[in-house]
Amino acid sequence: MGFVSVWFILFCAVAVLLYYTLPKKWQWPLLLVASCAFYASYDLRYFGFIAVTTVSVYFAACRISLLRARQNSYFQEHPELEKDAKKAYKAKTKKKTWAWLIACLLLNFGILFALKYINFFIGNINAIISIFSESKIPTFDKLLLPLGISYYTFKTAGYIIDVYFGRYEAEKNIFKLALFTSFFPTLLNGPIDRFPLTAPSLFASHSWDEKRTRFALQRIMWGYFKKVVIADRLVVAVIAIVSDPEKYTGVMVAVGALLYAAELYCDFTGGIDITIGVANLFGVEVSENFLRPFFSKNIAEYWRRWHITLGTWFKDYTFYPLCTAKPVMKLTKFCKNKFGAGVAKRVPIYVASIVLWFGTGAWHGASWNFILWGMGNCLVILVSQELTPLYKRFHAKHPNIDGKWHYKTMCIIRTNAIMCCLRLFDCYKDVPTTFKAFGSIFAKPSFGLLTGKTFLGLGLSAADYIIAFAGILLIFAVSMIQRRGSVREMIAKKGFAFRLAVFALLFAVIIVFGAYGLGYDSNSFIYSKF
Amino acid sequence: MDKIIEMLLQLHPDIDTSCDSLVDDGILNSIDVVTLVTEIFNEFDVTVPASEIVPENFNSASAIWEMVSGLMDE
Numbered sequence: 001m002g003f004v005s006v007w008f009i010l011f012c013a014v015a016v017l018l019y020y021t022l023p024k025k026w027q028w029p030l031l032l033v034a035s036c037a038f039y040a041s042y043d044l045r046y047f048g049f050i051a052v053t054t055v056s057v058y059f060a061a062c063r064i065s066l067l068r069a070r071q072n073s074y075f076q077e078h079p080e081l082e083k084d085a086k087k088a089y090k091a092k093t094k095k096k097t098w099a100w101l102i103a104c105l106l107l108n109f110g111i112l113f114a115l116k117y118i119n120f121f122i123g124n125i126n127a128i129i130s131i132f133s134e135s136k137i138p139t140f141d142k143l144l145l146p147l148g149i150s151y152y153t154f155k156t157a158g159y160i161i162d163v164y165f166g167r168y169e170a171e172k173n174i175f176k177l178a179l180f181t182s183f184f185p186t187l188l189n190g191p192i193d194r195f196p197l198t199a200p201s202l203f204a205s206h207s208w209d210e211k212r213t214r215f216a217l218q219r220i221m222w223g224y225f226k227k228v229v230i231a232d233r234l235v236v237a238v239i240a241i242v243s244d245p246e247k248y249t250g251v252m253v254a255v256g257a258l259l260y261a262a263e264l265y266c267d268f269t270g271g272i273d274i275t276i277g278v279a280n281l282f283g284v285e286v287s288e289n290f291l292r293p294f295f296s297k298n299i300a301e302y303w304r305r306w307h308i309t310l311g312t313w314f315k316d317y318t319f320y321p322l323c324t325a326k327p328v329m330k331l332t333k334f335c336k337n338k339f340g341a342g343v344a345k346r347v348p349i350y351v352a353s354i355v356l357w358f359g360t361g362a363w364h365g366a367s368w369n370f371i372l373w374g375m376g377n378c379l380v381i382l383v384s385q386e387l388t389p390l391y392k393r394f395h396a397k398h399p400n401i402d403g404k405w406h407y408k409t410m411c412i413i414r415t416n417a418i419m420c421c422l423r424l425f426d427c428y429k430d431v432p433t434t435f436k437a438f439g440s441i442f443a444k445p446s447f448g449l450l451t452g453k454t455f456l457g458l459g460l461s462a463a464d465y466i467i468a469f470a471g472i473l474l475i476f477a478v479s480m481i482q483r484r485g486s487v488r489e490m491i492a493k494k495g496f497a498f499r500l501a502v503f504a505l506l507f508a509v510i511i512v513f514g515a516y517g518l519g520y521d522s523n524s525f526i527y528s529k530f
Numbered sequence: 531m532d533k534i535i536e537m538l539l540q541l542h543p544d545i546d547t548s549c550d551s552l553v554d555d556g557i558l559n560s561i562d563v564v565t566l567v568t569e570i571f572n573e574f575d576v577t578v579p580a581s582e583i584v585p586e587n588f589n590s591a592s593a594i595w596e597m598v599s600g601l602m603d604e
Contacts, residue, residue: 087604165581300559315560321580323564329571336572345568349561385561 001041003188003274004228011038016281024205031179031202031282038184039147046146049115053108054178057156060104061163061170061177064097068166101164105157112153115145120366148187150363154313156181159195161317168196176203183286185278189271191289191309198286206283214499215488216280221506223273228514230471231266234259236515237458242427245437250446252454253437257420260427262472265294268307292479297411299380299418310363314356322352349385353378364426369434373425380418467513531595537569538591550593553585563588570594576601 001007015034019027039046071093075086113121119139126136159180163170171177179202180195241248241256248256272289279286293306303311322328328348336344354375361374401407421438428434440446455465481487491502535547541562545552552558558566566588567578576598587597 167581167584316580316583319560320564320583324567324578324580324583326577329568329577332568332571341572344572345565348568349564352564 001038003271004224007041012278012281019206019282020208024207027205027282028176028179028203031183031284032175035179035182035184035187039182039187042147043144045144049111049144049146049149050152050182052111053152053156054174054181056104056107057160057181058171058174058177060100061160062172063100064160064163065170067093067097067100097164101160104160108153108157112149115143115149117362117366119143151186151190151192152181154192154310154363155186158192158313158317162195171195171199179203183279183284185275186286189268189275190307191272191275191287192313193287193309198284201283201285204283209283211492212280212283214492216277218277218488218491218503218506219273219280220277221503221510223270223275223277224510224514225471225506226266226270226273226475228270228510228516230468230475231263231270232515233460233464233468234263234266236464237455237460238263238427240458242429242437245428245433248449249437249440250444250449251441252446252449253424253441254420255450256427257424260423261294261416261420262468264423264426266471266475292482294416295412295479296415297408298384298415299377300384302415302419303377303381310360314360318359319352319356322355323348328352350382353382357381368431369425369428372431372434373422376422376425380422464515531591533573534591534595534598537566537573540569541565547591550590552590553588558588566594570598574598574602 001011011034015030019030022030036047039050071089074089075081081089122137122139129135129137159177162168171180176199180193180199183198183202186193238256238260241252241259245253269290276286276288287309289308291305291308293302296302296305328351331351332344332347335347357374357378358371359374360377361371364370364373395401424434424438425431428437452462456462460468478487481490491499538545538547538552542557545557549555549557553563563583567583570576570578578597578601582597582601587593
């Protein structure tokens with residue numbers, strides 16, 4: 001039951017109807033039942049995996065909370081304890097809570113690794129072995145990859161790390177934790193939510209709210225528009241270009257990269273719009289995942305505005321813990337004595353950035369393409385960081401340039417050009433092909449390929465290009481308006497007739513211009529594969 | 531406290547040291563925060579645990595100093 005199906009719409013309609021007619025105390029249990037039903041509609045075998053994650057995280061988190069509560073009551077019962085004795089007790093508790101945390105993370109990331117990365121790992125081992133002998137380790141043919149495993153594993157890992165850090169107490173009701181883990185709108189595309197942000201609205205009682213429902217439906221429609229009118233149309237041309245790298249070289253690689261940027265944005269943000277809209281129908285707030293990323297003026301800013309919840313997850317649970325880890329601090333001290341303060345202050349940043357971007361790359365997929373994509377992002381960000389003094393000198397020389405529209409536009413174009421180049425790793429089947437395609441842009445631009453015949457040979461008609469281009473222009477216009485405030489609030493201030501017309505128009509556009517049927521796969525979301 | 535202000539000024543010479551939303555307003559990014567943590571380690575021999583790296587502890591010079599003082603007392 002994908003997002004783009006009549007069954008999903010009916011499923012949501014029935015769930016909403018029951019949600020607001022049943023007694024309020026049954027609202028969150030109903031969402032749990034609905035999430036189970038949604039999950040079951042994909043594959044019943046997935047249940048085992050998500051159940052193991054929920055149960056293991058529940059028990060480990062409760063254990064950590066209990067150990068910390070015991071420590072606090074011990075301190076209260078023994079106010080006479082001296083500082084050293086308290087320190088020793090704290091260290092003992094910390095050792096135990098650390099053991100629970102690590103055991104839980106190893107189990108859950110172990111499952112993720114076994115299902116998602118084991119064949120990639122074996123493939124690399126075999127490549128090394130092949131240098132010395134002909135024997136090979138067999139790979140696993142039929143590995144299950146449960147729906148949303150990357151999302152729920154990261155979400156629950158964040159939850160238990162926060163409990164370990166003492167940021168909040170463990171949830172005592174296992175069914176509530178199960179709902180947080182499996183809340184059905186978030187299983188396909190995320191976001192990777194934080195427990196304290198989602199839980200209050202997830203478990204609260206909600207009354208029907210006409211404005212909230214209207215806003216939610218508008219958001220869902222906007223998501224469908226991006227997905228079925230633009231993304232599902234452009235994907236045909238993107239696949240045609242990247243699957244024939246011998247034919248489509250030079251400037252067509254750049255065209256493919258631009259089309260892919262639009263497709264990826266519409267596919268992922270469309271999915272997230274549907275997710276947030278459906279969650280809002282039930283009064284549930286989930287995190288925003290995008291903030292007009294294509295308006296970013298540098299790569300670091302881009303990553304603060306694109307897939308925000310993944311970026312903040314890696315920052316909070318990988319980057320900071322690694323930077324502050326004792327071995328890294330010791331290394332920093334060693335480097336300060338040996339090479340000076342300049343090198344020392346870079347050590348934690350470099351170490352943590354490399355691990356963070358390796359992880360981000362691997363999260364997207366088990367292939368060297370994604371890992372190199374991550375490393376490419378890391379390289380660009382670290383080089384930018386190193387060039388900071390140069391930028392500062394430039395800005396000191398031109399103090400008002402930041403506010404000039406042409407400078408801002410140049411920065412935005414530069415950021416998007418770099419991101420388009422890096423995204424080529426997503427598109428092509430392997431690393432050598434990616435480099436070859438990228439190299440051909442400069443070595444053999446082949447501008448002669450920019451003809452109507454070439455474009456029409458990509459599987460799309462002239463009408464398809466016009467619809468997609470008009471759709472992109474509309475998204476751009478809406479993004480520009482969004483800078484001044486919520487578009488839905490602006491629409492809400494207009495009269496009923498205007499609101500109805502906007503809704504009906506969007507609905508008609510989705511129905512008439514949506515890319516359905518033979519050759520299209522509306523239920524396939526790029527980010528649901530991650 | 532003066533040392534913390536000095537660290538902030540070294541990072542961003544034009545920073546408003548009385549600002550109380552350094553992280554929330556995007557004046558300090560994650561790399562700045564880590565640089566501060568490293569400087570704190572070098573200057574005060576205090577390791578700032580990852581659990582303490584939250585915006586509230588880095589939003590102002592006084593918040594940073596409060597956190598460092600608390601960690602030194604532990």
